[in-house]
Amino acid sequence: MTFNELKLNAELIYFGRKYVVLSISPPNVVIKRVEGDGESIEINFVELVANPSFKAGKTMLKEIEKEKSKFVSLLDSLSETNRKKVSERYQMIRVLLVLERVKSHDIRAVYEFMMYYKDYLSDGQTLNELTQEELIRKVSHRYSTVDEDGERTKGTSIRTIKRLLSAYRQAESEDEKRGEEGLISRAGGGFASRTDNKELVICHPKKPDEVLQVLAVRIDEKYIPIIKEVIEKEFLNLKRMTKQAFYESVALRCTRQGIDEPKRITMLKLLDRIDSQIKVRMRDGSKAAKKFDDLIRGFSNEEAQYPLHIVEIDHTELDIDVIDGKSGLVIGRPWITLGIDVYSRMVWCMYVSFEPPSANVVRKAIQQGVFFKKVKEKYELFNEWEVFGIPSVILLDNGSEFRSVAVRRMINETLKSNVRYRPRKTPEYGAAIERLFGTLNSKLIHRLDGTRKSSVLDLGEYNPDEEAVFTLEDIRELLTMYIVDHYHMEPHRGLPLNANRPIIRFVDGLKKVGYPDFISPEDEETYAIELLPVAMKPYTRDGIRIDNRLYKLDKLSHLIGSRTTKYKVKYDIDDISRIYIQLPNSTEYVEIPAVLPSAEELEGMNAYTYKLIREISIEEAADKASKIPGTKMVRYAKVKLQERVQEKIKTGRKARQLAKRANMEITVGQPQPVALPKHAPSLEQLADAVKLAAKRRKQGGMEHE
Missing domain, CATH: 1.10.10 (Arc Repressor Mutant, subunit A)
Known part of the structure; x- marks a missing residue:
């Protein structure tokens, strides 16, 4: 995966011609042709980098054609022990990499050094005075054991640090942003390559799918x-x-x-x-x-210094009931996960669903924040959602979904950002995100039909069940409209008077430090795969079994072996029709479709839906309880599941919510269409649209009676 950057004097390819960046004036950049007539072009930044012909920095010199169905990860091929060693080596030389960026006049690197590594500076020493040789000596001293006389007795030598730094640079020069692969230990390679070796796979005593170590034995x-x-x-x-x-x-x-x-x-x-x-x-x-256990740096009470310096992420339930689009029945309150750029108060990410907080929800929210949003055309907005890219720090609370190993690795290693946690029982340290939740509720959600207000007292005699008119997708659209065309453009009390609107503060900050690293649209699919969770699974004669589903590919029959031999598998719980397996002694992941049930039958199905289907199948066919339902059985079970949910749907809000989590249609009576505005130029028009929808819903109800 490649993180792209676009800075002053950087070279790029645009429509097959080489240009250099002359100036950055967000939201536009000025580029000049290197050859020919040297013409200059002023173009919108998002339009430029989203163009298929665009290639930035070093990537344009070594474009590699890859099959879309494959994903390559050398780090995933390592044992956990060796993977951890790579992380330790990277943390050791990371300060040296930051100093290199400082010397190249990267303002973000200056802030990063002073926030995390300023203890490497001697008393009175400035950052400009610190040399690489001096810093290497200080790093060597820090990672060494020192006796009572102050003499280093053992640890990491200066020579070792220089060797690691050189190896990192070499790997990065061959494949941008893959420098960590140069830190992989080559020790024991000869022994491991012997042809008479056998593998002893040691798994976690309580988690048989988690491989702790693989020993080569004779x-x-x-x-x-x-x-x-x-x-x-x-x-x-x-x-x-x-x-x-x-x-x-x-x-x-x-x-x-x-x-x-x-x-x-x-x-x-x-x-x-x-x-x-x-x-x-x-x-x-x-x-x-x-x-x-790794020491996780806790909350750092530092002010954000530039756009995407610090992003806060948290969840809450929205104060509104939503309905099913076809039946008009109330389903319940959805969850929203938001990320806010502390510096500018621009909203970085948003994910709305009925899924309660989990590591998978966090992954989806972060993915939405990193990628280009592309909502202007989709929702016919006046503005584009301008915030995207890799934050320097992601600030989280202490919920279990945020503390998971998967989330920490995603932030620290995949994004190469820094994860931080708020002090426990101190919600005031998440003030920016909490105020955003309050603003969305007071300025939008509490004005919509179906709102539950902020308390029972505020609700009074208002009945959300009778007044609800909006579907989950409607809420996503209205939230996007409000955030992009209103919240980003309106004055904010938490910002300086000379830049008191999020969009102004954001643009001013970009002028100071430039745009953050970003993922090009063509790399988004690869990046999405890299974020998927990993499991260890054996490949048997039946293929790979995950939750009583089988995945198999004829060309991988050579992997068939004992259940003690396991392979790394990536999977997406929101689409169980395929998985990705890393081939042995390889960095390559290969896509494997489901075969029982078929990939076509499972296309777009989430794991929760399939779990319900299996329960129906087992109940309806006790003699096949130990087997996977075939294609016909899945279709039959879908019907039975739908019938069962419909029995409870009229009186059970919980049943409706579970049905929507399972992507099931809820059908009772005639569908009631909901009218929505094409765009939201004002809150008054939003309110008018709500009233119109409510009126149509009530008229439809009387006709049905």
Whole structure:
């Protein structure tokens, strides 16, 4: 994946010709042809970078054609131990990379250094005075052990740091933004490549799909499942089994199976090869966290210095009931996830659905924030949603969905941003996002039919169930209209008087530091795959099984093996018709379609819907309870599921909400059309549209009676 940048004097390709950036005056940039008549063009930034012919920076010199169905990740091919080592090495040299950007006059890098690394500066020393050689010495000292006399006894040498920095640069020069691949350890490569090696896959004792480590061993195949079972079930737990007890347990199982005992010394050496961190974590429990868990830098009470310096993200339930578009029945209150740029108060991301907060919801919201929004034409707005790109810091609260490993890696490693968490029980530190929720409710949601206001007292005798007229998609559209054409353009009390509107503050900030790194539209599909969660799955004669669905590809039959051999698989719970598998000894992911049920039958179906379908199938066909329903069974189950939901739909709001989560149509009586404005030039027109929709709904109800 490539992060693009466009700065002053940067070269680019536009319609096959080479240009250089003369000036950046958001929302426009001025570019000049390098050859020929040297003509200058002033063009909208989004229009320029979204053009298929546009190539920025180094990427234009080494464009690589890739099949759209493939995704490549060398880091995903590593064991967790080696992956963690890469992260540690990257964190060690990251300050040096920031200093390089400082020396190239990158203003964002100056802010980043002073926020996170200013302790590397000596008393009275300025950033301009700090040299790379001096910084390398300080990094070496920090990552070393020092005795009482101040002498370094062990740790990371200056030579090692220079070697890592050189390797990172080399990898990055070959593939932009892939510098971390140069930090992969090559130790033990010779042993691992022996043809007589076999794999001992050690999985988490309580999570069999989570591979902890893969050891290359040269022992008889018959011993591997025995050793694996004893390690996972007896050695890696809080009972802290001794090495001797481990050997005796393996020997006893071999005796029971009528095979010779393995050599004791071989078994003891094998235990020594298990990563020490894995052993301590599994055998010491919570005590190990203090020793090994990554230190997550907490809240930093720094003011945002430029656009997308700090983005706050949070969730809330909207104060409005929405209806099903076909039946007109009330479904309930949707959830909204928002991200706000603290510097300008521009809204960076928005995701609205019935899904409660989860890591997957956070992923979708962040993806929407990073990508170009492209809503002006879709909703016929007056303005485009101008905010996109990679933030420097993403500030989150302490909910479990934000603390998940998947979210932390997405921000720290995929985006190469910095994740920060608010202090616990201190909502005032998320003031910007909380005020945004309040503004959306008071200025829009509380003025719409179906609102639940902010409290029962405010609601009075108003009945949201009777007045609700808007569908979930209507709410998405109205929120987008309000954010883009109103909120971004109106005065904001939290901004300076000389730039008191979000759009003005945002443009002024871009003039100071330029546009942030961004993902080109042609790379969005690849990036979306990179954000998907990963699971470890075996490839058997049936293919790959996930929640009683089978995925298989004929050309991958060579992967068929025992269930102890597992492969990394990426999947999307919102579209279970396909998965992606990383080939062994390769960085390449290959798309695998579902075969039972078929990919066509599962196209666009989410995991929640399929779970309900299986429950119906098992109930209706007890004799097939242990099998996956075939295509005909899925269709039959869909009908039964629809019938069951319809029985409860009139009186059960919960049933309606679950139906919409499962992307099911709710049909009771004749569909009632809802009229919506094509655009929202004023709040008064929004209100008029609401009243018209309510009037039509009531008229339709009387006709139905």
